[in-house]
Amino acid sequence: MKAVRFDAWKTRPTLVDVERPVPGPGEVLLKVAGSGACHSDVALYAIFEEAIAMPQLRPAYVLGHEVTGWVEEAGPGVVGMERGDAYMVYAARGCGHCSSCSRGEDTLCVNVASMTHLGSGLGLDGGMAEYMTVPVRNLVPLEGADPIAAAPLVDAGLTAYHAVKLALPKLAAGGRTALVIGLGGVGQLAVQLLRQMSAATVLATDLKPEACDLAARRGAVIVDGGEDQAARIRELTGGRGVDAVFDLVGTAETMQLAQAVVAVRGRITVVGLAGGRTDWGFYTTPFEAEIMGTYMGTLEELHELSALYRAGRLEVYVTPCSLDQAMDAYGRLEAGTMLGRAVVVPHPDAAGVAVEGASQAEPATV
Numbered sequence: 501m502k503a504v505r506f507d508a509w510k511t512r513p514t515l516v517d518v519e520r521p522v523p524g525p526g527e528v529l530l531k532v533a534g535s536g537a538c539h540s541d542v543a544l545y546a547i548f549e550e551a552i553a554m555p556q557l558r559p560a561y562v563l564g565h566e567v568t569g570w571v572e573e574a575g576p577g578v579v580g581m582e583r584g585d586a587y588m589v590y591a592a593r594g595c596g597h598c599s600s601c602s603r604g605e606d607t608l609c610v611n612v613a614s615m616t617h618l619g620s621g622l623g624l625d626g627g628m629a630e631y632m633t634v635p636v637r638n639l640v641p642l643e644g645a646d647p648i649a650a651a652p653l654v655d656a657g658l659t660a661y662h663a664v665k666l667a668l669p670k671l672a673a674g675g676r677t678a679l680v681i682g683l684g685g686v687g688q689l690a691v692q693l694l695r696q697m698s699a700a701t702v703l704a705t706d707l708k709p710e711a712c713d714l715a716a717r718r719g720a721v722i723v724d725g726g727e728d729q730a731a732r733i734r735e736l737t738g739g740r741g742v743d744a745v746f747d748l749v750g751t752a753e754t755m756q757l758a759q760a761v762v763a764v765r766g767r768i769t770v771v772g773l774a775g776g777r778t779d780w781g782f783y784t785t786p787f788e789a790e791i792m793g794t795y796m797g798t799l800e801e802l803h804e805l806s807a808l809y810r811a812g813r814l815e816v817y818v819t820p821c822s823l824d825q826a827m828d829a830y831g832r833l834e835a836g837t838m839l840g841r842a843v844v845v846p847h848p849d850a851a852g853v854a855v856e857g858a859s860q861a862e863p864a865t866v
């Protein structure tokens with residue numbers, strides 16, 4: 501079968517022919533429906549090297565950690581799986597027996613130092629391929645919902661869901677306000693989730709007018725950039741400040757904006773990976789405000805997110821492309837010219853989608 505394999509640090513992955521995997525005990529062979537091309541894949545092959553990367557991410561393996569698919573074959577001992585049923589793949593793969601893994605928090609596995617991988621497509625073979633094997637525990641049902649648009653939910657969507665869910669106590673009162681800084685794919689999902697899951701007023705800001713328009717249509721109150729932006733945001737909160745800020749960018753500038761607008765006892769969640777730094781001190785920070793990082797989400801949360809998606813309560817923009825066009829899609833991701841999330845569809849006929857050249861494809865609302 502064809503697969504996009506990452507073979508060495510600082511080397512672009514290539515489309516290669518590999519053996520179709522065989523499901524072991526407790527595993528399922530999945531026929532890949534959709535596989536999202538994620539920015540962190542670009543970081544993996546273009547930026548990381550031995551000195552800075554986690555050893556668990558060392559190549560070689562098949563990329564793809566945002567995967568959905570149909571059951572093709574059940575391995576020994578697997579019951580209750582029907583051929584053709586659609587599932588999301590929870591990508592994180594911890595030791596399976598520590599206190600974190602026991603709660604479905606494989607992302608925070610206590611034994612990560614002794615593990616050889618972080619997850620599928622992250623040290624283990626992922627789903628940028630025609631088929632992949634998955635432990636049955638990591639499958640989250642999609643039922644009749646479209647598996648192609650669902651692919652980005654597995655990572656981008658789950659990251660937004662986790663950050664929003666953890667911040668809900670900050671928004672659990674009348675007159676509360678949230679702010680989303682950065683309205684790319686994850687930011688757009690954060691706006692939708694905040695509108696679905698809380699009663700807070702949702703403010704949002706981005707440099708791109710079309711991203712702001714989309715968020716406005718989804719119920720966000722847009723705050724334009726500019727010098728007095730922090731003052732205008734505070735004004736919109738009646739002077740109280742923002743109870744939950746989500747920084748989807750993560751530069752020093754966006755973190756400082758977050759600090760300038762956060763309320764007493766408010767929370768800043770830094771989701772973006774830009775690697776910015778900021779000063780945090782008693783005299784410059786509202787009383788009892790907090791700042792935290794976040795990393796993907798839990799298996800249980802992916803079940804919750806899937807339920808929201810199956811109920812038709814989330815809108816996801818994707819650009820389908822074929823497996824042959826996967827490297828072209830990564831190229832456009834590197835160049836910043838990809839519209840919406842590129843989802844590689846290895847079996848377009850089975851998925852019932854048209855995959856024109858990735859470079860010509862218009863973003864499809866699915």
Ligand SMILES: [Zn+2]
Nearest residue numbers: 538539540655
């Ligand atoms: Zn990702």
Ligand SMILES: [Zn+2]
Nearest residue numbers: 595598601609
């Ligand atoms: Zn563990």
